[in-house]
Amino acid sequence: MTSQEQTPPFARQALLSLDRISLSFGGVQAISDISFDVHRGEICALIGPNGAGKSSLLNVINGVYRPQQGTVRFDGTQSHRMRPHDAAHRGIARTFQNIALFRRMSVLDNVLTGRNLHRGSTWVEQTFRVGRAQRDEARQRRYAEVVIEALDLQRVRHSVVGTLSYGVQKRVELARALATEPRLLLLDEPMAGMNADEKRAMAGFIVDANEQFGVTVVLIEHDIGVVMDLSDHIVVLDYGKKIADGIPAEVRVDPAVLAAYLGTRH
Amino acid sequence: MSFFLEVLVGGLLAGVMYSLVAIGFVLIYKASGVFNFAQGSLVLFGALTFVSLVERHVAPWLAFAATLVALVLIAIAIERAVLRPLVNRTPIVLFMATLGLSFILEGAAQLFWGAQVHGLDLGIDDKPLQLGGVMISQFDLFAAATAGVLVIALSLLTNRTRLGLSLRAVADDPLAALAVGIRLPRIWAIVWSLAGFVSLVAGLLWGARLGVQFSLSLVVLKALPVLIIGGFSSIGGAIVGGLLVGASEKLAEVYLGSLVGGGIENWFPYVLAILFLLARPAGLFGEPAVERV
Numbered sequence: 348m349t350s351q352e353q354t355p356p357f358a359r360q361a362l363l364s365l366d367r368i369s370l371s372f373g374g375v376q377a378i379s380d381i382s383f384d385v386h387r388g389e390i391c392a393l394i395g396p397n398g399a400g401k402s403s404l405l406n407v408i409n410g411v412y413r414p415q416q417g418t419v420r421f422d423g424t425q426s427h428r429m430r431p432h433d434a435a436h437r438g439i440a441r442t443f444q445n446i447a448l449f450r451r452m453s454v455l456d457n458v459l460t461g462r463n464l465h466r467g468s469t470w471v472e473q474t475f476r477v478g479r480a481q482r483d484e485a486r487q488r489r490y491a492e493v494v495i496e497a498l499d500l501q502r503v504r505h506s507v508v509g510t511l512s513y514g515v516q517k518r519v520e521l522a523r524a525l526a527t528e529p530r531l532l533l534l535d536e537p538m539a540g541m542n543a544d545e546k547r548a549m550a551g552f553i554v555d556a557n558e559q560f561g562v563t564v565v566l567i568e569h570d571i572g573v574v575m576d577l578s579d580h581i582v583v584l585d586y587g588k589k590i591a592d593g594i595p596a597e598v599r600v601d602p603a604v605l606a607a608y609l610g611t612r613h
Numbered sequence: 614m615s616f617f618l619e620v621l622v623g624g625l626l627a628g629v630m631y632s633l634v635a636i637g638f639v640l641i642y643k644a645s646g647v648f649n650f651a652q653g654s655l656v657l658f659g660a661l662t663f664v665s666l667v668e669r670h671v672a673p674w675l676a677f678a679a680t681l682v683a684l685v686l687i688a689i690a691i692e693r694a695v696l697r698p699l700v701n702r703t704p705i706v707l708f709m710a711t712l713g714l715s716f717i718l719e720g721a722a723q724l725f726w727g728a729q730v731h732g733l734d735l736g737i738d739d740k741p742l743q744l745g746g747v748m749i750s751q752f753d754l755f756a757a758a759t760a761g762v763l764v765i766a767l768s769l770l771t772n773r774t775r776l777g778l779s780l781r782a783v784a785d786d787p788l789a790a791l792a793v794g795i796r797l798p799r800i801w802a803i804v805w806s807l808a809g810f811v812s813l814v815a816g817l818l819w820g821a822r823l824g825v826q827f828s829l830s831l832v833v834l835k836a837l838p839v840l841i842i843g844g845f846s847s848i849g850g851a852i853v854g855g856l857l858v859g860a861s862e863k864l865a866e867v868y869l870g871s872l873v874g875g876g877i878e879n880w881f882p883y884v885l886a887i888l889f890l891l892a893r894p895a896g897l898f899g900e901p902a903v904e905r906v
Contacts, residue, residue, distance in 0.1 A: 435794030447789035460782045463775045464794045473774035
């Protein structure tokens with residue numbers, strides 16, 4: 348877990364560009380006029396007080412919400428009516444603030460659902476185990492095992508997810524997301540409710556995902572210490588507006604950020 | 614002994630017919646966690662449409678194809694109009710929706726085809742066959758073979774393909790399923806179409822047995838103990854449950870019926886189901902609910 352403040356992220360190409368996004372629910376303005384770029388290969392943290400619009404912004408990126416204004420550009424193409432499953436097919440994976448796993452299925456099966464996108468054989472072939480089915484099955488299993496090993500889940504491979512502890516479930520969710528071979532990984536509070544050790548381990552897994560699997564990461568996290576260590580790039584939101592955007596060293600001393608977090612002197 | 618065997622075999626073959634109806638429920642339960650009360654109406658709708666077309670001198674294979682198309686269209690309509698707006702609601706809400714759906718389907722069937730009883734002849738002799746000293750109805754044998762093929766195909770499809778995995782995923786958490794790229798509307802349309810196909814086959818076999826009439830939709834009531842015994846989420850369970858119900862009700866009728874004045878057959882499966890509910894609520898092959906507290 349090294350801070351990479353010395354590499355200027357702006358030298359790299361943007362994988363995700365948000366341009367003047369505004370989103371409201373009825374009369375409530377959740378996000379107003381937010382623009383920023385996430386560069387290929389970076390870990391970008393969204394921080395801000397509760398209700399700042401962080402989760403809404405993730406939901407805009409993977410198509411759960413459609414913003415009233417602004418555009419989302421992913422990998423050079425702008426999408427108009429992207430739905431969440433389209434986002435998955437285009438290489439955007441995510442985890443949820445309240446774990447959304449298939450609780451009655453085993454860890455392995457959960458991870459394998461992430462491989463469905465990459466199946467190279469048809470149902471007919473799979474049903475009768477002919478043609479490409481067997482090699483395809485073996486390939487998906489192999490990839491699933493790679494992900495399981497990367498997240499240190501070998502021992503619980505066959506356990507039913509609903510019986511596992513909270514911290515492990517968070518890891519399974521990350522494993523399932525990685526199994527889709529995403530280019531962009533959206534993590535909504537991956538360390539919420541964890542103790543310091545668990546947070547450190549999770550941060551390690553996120554860095555591994557970023558380096559080993561080459562995934563660009565956008566994450567929401569409240570623990571400022573973890574965020575400063577982990578991320579290359581921090582975007583700070585407050586009341587649905589962007590108040591700061593830069594490398595950790597800049598954001599840490601930004602007066603607007605300090606004001607939002609610590610309050611201003613009147 | 615050969616009498617016992619005859620009763621047993623007759624019961625098992627009848628049981629396969631129950632399994633056939635039960636499988637329709639299992640398919641939909643696996644994919645959406647809903648007990649689809651409209652399954653019986655689909656059985657009736659399928660059989661009635663087929664019979665009415667044949668009576669209008671449509672070739673049987675064409676009538677079968679046309680009925681299948683109608684059932685698939687109905688399936689897609691159900692997904693659009695009923696299931697999609699009710700995503701993430703509680704099971705009871707979905708159950709009530711399918712209850713309403715059953716009235717609509719039965720009403721529609723009556724509206725199109727009228728309410729009279731139709732005979733259905735599938736062209737299979739119902740002459741008993743002599744097999745190893747046991748008399749077996751030829752029609753029962755045919756029905757069992759059909760159901761057997763269907764069951765094997767369906768269980769391979771749901772156990773070996775990504776469709777099967779997607780089904781379970783969708784039933785477990787629709788939102789998470791979307792996030793891993795599973796196309797919910799497509800999955801639901803496929804499952805309801807499969808259930809429509811199964812109910813058409815069940816409708817034809819039951820229709821040939823009982824005549825195509827409105828009481829046909831009541832075969833769902835016989836599927837209920839089958840599902841409770843076998844488990845709601847297992848195709849294999851539906852088979853075993855059906856065989857158990859079929860065999861036990863016939864044997865009970867023959868060997869215990871005389872003690873209580875007969876007529877056991879009609880209620881014995883429910884007694885069995887109650888015993889299962891007490892001893893093994895998830896059924897023989899159902900997934901017991903796991904909850905970490």
